[in-house]
Amino acid sequence: MLFLPFLRRRTRIGNGTDDRSFPNGKNSDNGRALIHVDNVVKAYETPAGKFLALRGINLAIDRGEFVAVVGKSGSGKSTLINMITGIDRPTAGEIHINGMAIHKLEEGPMAVWRGKNVGVIFQFFQLLPMLTCVENVMLPMDFCHMYKPSERRERALYLLDLVEMADQADKLPSEVSGGQQQRAAIARALANDPPLLVADEPTGNLDSKTADAVFQLFQRMVDQGKTIVMVTHDAELAKRVTRTVTIADGEIIGDGLHLDGEAGETSPAVVEEEHIAA
Numbered sequence: 708m709l710f711l712p713f714l715r716r717r718t719r720i721g722n723g724t725d726d727r728s729f730p731n732g733k734n735s736d737n738g739r740a741l742i743h744v745d746n747v748v749k750a751y752e753t754p755a756g757k758f759l760a761l762r763g764i765n766l767a768i769d770r771g772e773f774v775a776v777v778g779k780s781g782s783g784k785s786t787l788i789n790m791i792t793g794i795d796r797p798t799a800g801e802i803h804i805n806g807m808a809i810h811k812l813e814e815g816p817m818a819v820w821r822g823k824n825v826g827v828i829f830q831f832f833q834l835l836p837m838l839t840c841v842e843n844v845m846l847p848m849d850f851c852h853m854y855k856p857s858e859r860r861e862r863a864l865y866l867l868d869l870v871e872m873a874d875q876a877d878k879l880p881s882e883v884s885g886g887q888q889q890r891a892a893i894a895r896a897l898a899n900d901p902p903l904l905v906a907d908e909p910t911g912n913l914d915s916k917t918a919d920a921v922f923q924l925f926q927r928m929v930d931q932g933k934t935i936v937m938v939t940h941d942a943e944l945a946k947r948v949t950r951t952v953t954i955a956d957g958e959i960i961g962d963g964l965h966l967d968g969e970a971g972e973t974s975p976a977v978v979e980e981e982h983i984a985a
Contacts, residue, residue, distance in 0.1 A: 739769045739770050739771075740767045740768065740769050740770070741768060741769065741770045741804065741805055741902060741903060742766070742767060742768040742791060742802075742803075742804055742903070742936070743766075743767050743801070743802070743803040743804075744764050744765060744766040744767070744787075744790065744791070744800070744801075744802055745765060745800055745801040745802070745803075746763050746764070746765055746799070746800040746801070747761055747763070747764040747765075747787075747790055747797045747799070747800030747801070747802060748761055748762060748763055748764075748797060748798045748799040748800055749761040749783075749786055749790065749795070749797055749798050749957075750798040759957050760783050760786040760957050761783050761787060761790070761797070761957045762956070762957040762958050763800070763958070764783075764787060764790075764800070764957075764958070764959060765959075766952065766959065766962075768934065768936065768950075769934070770902070770932070770934055771929060771932055771933070771934060772929075772934055772935075772949055772950055773925065773926065773929040773934075773935045773937070773948045773949045773950070774934075774935070774936045774937070774948060774949070774950045774951070774952060775937050775938075775939050775944070775945040775948040775950070775951045775952070776788065776936060776937065776938045776939075776951075776952050776954060777938075777939060777940070777945050777951060777952070777953050777954070778953055778954040778955055779955065782954045782955050782956065782957070783954045783956070783957040783958075784938045785907055785938060786957075787954065788905055788907050788936065788938055790802055791804065791825075791905060791936060792821060792825050792827055792905050793809045793812065793817045793820065793821050793825070794821075794827075796810060797810055804824065804825070804903065805824055805902055805903065807820060807824070819851060822847050822850050822851040822853075822899060823851050823853065823899050823901065824902065824903060825901050825903050825904075825905055826895075826896025826897055826898070826899075826901045826903070826904045826905070827896060827904075827905050827906075827907075828889075828892055828893055828896050828904065828905070828906040828907070828909045829892065829906075829907055829908075829909075830907055830908035830909065830911040830912055831912065832880070832885075832888040832889055832891075832892045832912075833892065834880040834888055834891060834892060834895070835880075836879065836880055836881060837879075838879075839876065839877050839878060839879055840867060840872060840875055840877070840878055840879075840880065840883065840887075840891040840894075841860060841863045841864060841867060841876040841877060842863075843880070843891060843892075843895050844863035844866055844867060844891065844894045844895045844898055845859045845860060845862075845863045845898070846895065846898070847895060847898040847899050848862065848863070848898050848899060851899055853898070853899045862898070863876075863894070863898065864876055866895075866897050866898065867890075867891065867894050869894065869897075870890040870891070870893055870894045870924060871890065872887060872890045872891055872894065875887055875891070885912055885913060885917070886913055886914075886917035886920070886921070889910075889912075889913060889917075889921055890921070890924075893909075893921070893924060897928075902933065902934060903933070903934050903935075904925075904928065904933055904934070904935045904936075905935075905936050905937075906925070906935065906936070906937040906938070907937075907938045908938055908939060908940065909921060909925075909937060909939075910922065910939065910941060910944065911939075911940065911941075918941065918944070922944055922947065925937070926947075929949075949964060950962070950963065950964050951963055
């Protein structure tokens with residue numbers, strides 16, 4: 708069984724003293740919240756006029772939660788994820804992650820903050836093709852100057868071993884399977900031991916068996932204290948997380964906990980079914 712002992716070190720980062728309340732969100736601050744999204748609006752200018760991708764989103768996510776964000780294509784799921792990771796910025800509202808007001812950060816400090824505090828996992832892996840798997844895992848450490856240079860390869864190999872990829876460490880991404888590339892991408896997301904992992908359709912390009920293995924890996928990370936926010940179209944996977952947030956037309960229309968695989972008393976998740984080729 709995969710065990711992640713190193714994950715325990717930084718799950719206590721943040722003093723939990725931000726006492727903002729979020730009356731329209733499920734988990735108002737209780738001293739454990741890692742993510743605060745407060746009345747966030749995102750507007751884009753289009754030839755047809757202003758388009759509101761997010762309409763006053765309020766959301767708080769506790770440390771150690773495994774949250775699925777679901778909804779139809781174009782509902783605002785990925786836009787919300789981009790707000791949380793700092794890849795995009797809100798038109799209005801505030802976002803606090805682990806005590807940091809990220810909506811106020813300039814681009815340079817934002818990139819450094821993201822590298823240390825958020826591990827991002829993409830649907831299409833985003834591994835650099837000219838680097839080996841182990842070199843890809845080392846990149847975040849190099850960029851953020853985390854760990855001693857002499858320790859980085861050893862740590863990267865350790866992480867690849869945790870995701871059962873140690874024997875593929877010196878291969879290029881093109882030389883391993885899609886499932887193996889996603890495992891390497893997960894190891895890369897863990898490189899700097901961030902408290903938060905954000906995954907945008909992480910199983911969308913994987914066959915069902917590999918997708919299940921990746922999901923079980925996520926579950927073990929949560930068991931070790933990580934917080935995971937995952938966008939998914941997979942209805943079965945969405946039932947297996949601890950909480951589901953449903954978005955439609957830029958608004959949260961459902962937010963419920965799952966008990967023993969069943970939805971709680973709040974609005975049920977509505978997941979768009981898609982058949983994605985492996």
